[in-house]
Amino acid sequence: MPSTRRRTLAVATVAVAAVVAAVALPLFQPWRLFTGKVVDEALPGADPISMTTSSVPPPTISGDRRPTPSATRPKTPRRLTSGTFISHEHKTTGTAAILELPDGSRVLRLEALDTSDGPDLEVWLSDAKVLDGKRGWHVFDDGRYRSLGQLKGNQGNQNYEIPKDVDLKALTSVSIWCNRFNVSFGAAELT
Structure with a gap:
């Protein structure tokens, strides 16, 4: 009989441990202590990075020298x-x-x-x-x-x-x- 009690106690212990793990793991998510996510968003409204080119700009057709709205900073x-x-x-x-x-x-x-x-x-x-x-x-x-x-x-x-x-x-x-x-x-x- 003592071995039957031990076996029953062992099965009950494993069952309780499984239920505790099934509840505790999703709740506490301990693996998140070792995970991470890096986000690197640009500063909103900042000037975009401009790249220089060796191309010659096209000639202007009109004699108007006022800057266009897109040319203003x-x-x-x-x-x-x-x-x-x-x-x-x-x-x-x-x-x-x-x-x-x-x-x-x-x-x-x-x-x-x-x-x-x-x-x-x-x-x-x-x-x-x-x-x-x-x-x-x-x-x-x-x-x-x-x-x-x-x-x-x-x-x-x-x-x-x-x-x-x-x-x-x-x-x-x-x-x-x-x-x-x-x-x-x-x-x-x-x-």
């Missing part, structure tokens, strides 16, 4: 606010800036971002004050916030469109927010 994006990321739940570095583009639209620009990959990460603008350490991990969903969408990659340079109805005077911080565990991976105060 376009405006560059204007930096409204910026800040440097601090780490919360996971080590996070890089900078965040809100830029106004020549057409009047606004984007959040993350530069040199480096954080952990994680499940269900979003980029949030928030009215929360950025606090150091554990006391700042959970504050970003306490007040007003606006998700700008899923984090495109945990490393690199990326842009997030800010809808016109977002009040940037009220939302003065940005967080890399994990919806799965309601925690900030890192945040920056926008000043």
Whole structure:
């Protein structure tokens, strides 16, 4: 009989371990500690790279010497606010800036971002004050916030469109927010 009990206990232990693994692995996704995605988007509204050519430009037909609208230098994006990321739940570095583009639209620009990959990460603008350490991990969903969408990659340079109805005077911080565990991976105060 003792060997039957041991066998039953072993089968029960394996069954419980399988159920725990089936629930815990998709929830926590521990492999994301070793994965990553690099995104390198161009600065929006920046002048494109020009290439020189040895070709001779065609002659002009009219005597009009005024520059055409395409020949005038376009405006560059204007930096409204910026800040440097601090780490919360996971080590996070890089900078965040809100830029106004020549057409009047606004984007959040993350530069040199480096954080952990994680499940269900979003980029949030928030009215929360950025606090150091554990006391700042959970504050970003306490007040007003606006998700700008899923984090495109945990490393690199990326842009997030800010809808016109977002009040940037009220939302003065940005967080890399994990919806799965309601925690900030890192945040920056926008000043």
